[in-house]
Amino acid sequence: MPVLFCFGLGYSGALLARCAESAGFRVAGTSRREHEGLEVLSFEDEEGVRRALAETSHLVTTVPPGKGGERKISDEEGDEDAVLARYEDALSRIPWLCYCSSLSVYGDHKGRDVDEETPPALPLSLRGEKRLRAEREWQRFAEKNGTRLCLMRIAGIYGLGRNALLRLRAREETRGEEKLVVRSEGFFNRIHVEDLVEALLCAARKRAAGIFNICDDMPSPSHEPLLYAAELLGCQSPSLVSSEQARARGLLSDTAWSFHRECKRADNGRMKRELGVCLRYPDYRRGLEELARIERL
C-alpha cells in the first residue's frame, strides 16, 4: 500500500490527507491541530516523524519558508526550509517528493502570461525570493539523491471555509474604511482547494517530476470574486478603492501591497496535459456558486 506523509496538515494538507486515504493511501502528517481520524504527529516529534518517514513512499510538504523548526510568524520571517533543516537526512530514501510552492516565484509580469519556463521578473518580493530559494533547496536535495521531485506553483487557494463569500460577510460587520475593497488593476490567479488536491493526487499516482503551475482557467482582478460574492448573496456591492489609495490610508499590509504589485496570468496547460487534471472549478464563478449552494443547505 502506498504511504503518503504530509508535512503541514493545514487547509490544503488536511483535505489532501482525507482524499488520499479514500484513494487508497495510508496517510500520516504533522500539525499542531488534531484532525479526527488522521494520524497526526507534532513537527517537533523527531522520533515519531522519522519512524513514519522510514515507511513513506510519497511525501508532500505544505510548510511555507521559515526559520528551521520554528513557526512562521510572518512572510518576512526566517530563511531556511523547516522540513529540510530538521529532516533532510531522513528523506533520501523516499522515492517521490512534492513541494508546495507559490506563483509568487514569478514576480510581476504586468499581467502577461507565464508558464513554467518563464524566468522570474526581477526584483522579486521578499515572499517570492524566499519561495524561489526554498524551491532551489529542494531541487538541490532531489538532484543529490536522485529523487523525483514535483514543484507545485500554487495560485491563491479558496474553498469551503476560506472564500470571498465569507470575507464579504465579515466585512458586512465592519465599519468605515475597513469595509473598502481594493480595486486591483492587474490579474491574479486562484485555485479551488479541491482541484489543488486533485492535482496533488494525480501527481502522486504518476510520481510526476518537474514544475507545475496549479491554477484555474480564469485569472482576473482580485476584487472580482468579492463583487460576484455580493451578487450571489444578494447584498450591496462593496465600495472599491485603488491599491495606492488603500496603501496611503494604511489599509494594506506590506504583504498585501506586494501581492497587489505582482500581476500575471499563469498558464495551467502542463498541469492538464501531464498530470491529467480535469478542473472541477475552472473559474471562481463556478467555485463560488457551489460554495454559496453548500452554505445555504
Ligand SMILES: NC(=O)c1ccc[n+]([C@@H]2O[C@H](COP(=O)([O-])OP(=O)(O)OC[C@H]3O[C@@H](n4cnc5c(N)ncnc54)[C@H](OP(=O)(O)O)[C@@H]3O)[C@@H](O)[C@H]2O)c1
Ligand atoms: N493560501 C494561499 O492562497 C496560497 C497560495 C499559494 C501558495 N500557498 C502555499 O501553499 C501551501 C499550502 O497552503 P495552505 O493555505 O493550505 O497552508 P496552511 O493552511 O497555512 O498550512 C500550512 C501548514 O504548514 C505548517 N507549518 C507552518 N509553518 C511551519 C513550521 N515552521 N514548521 C512546521 N510546520 C509549519 C502548519 O502547521 P499547523 O497545522 O501546525 O498550523 C500548517 O499545517 C503553503 O506552503 C502556502 O504558503 C498558499
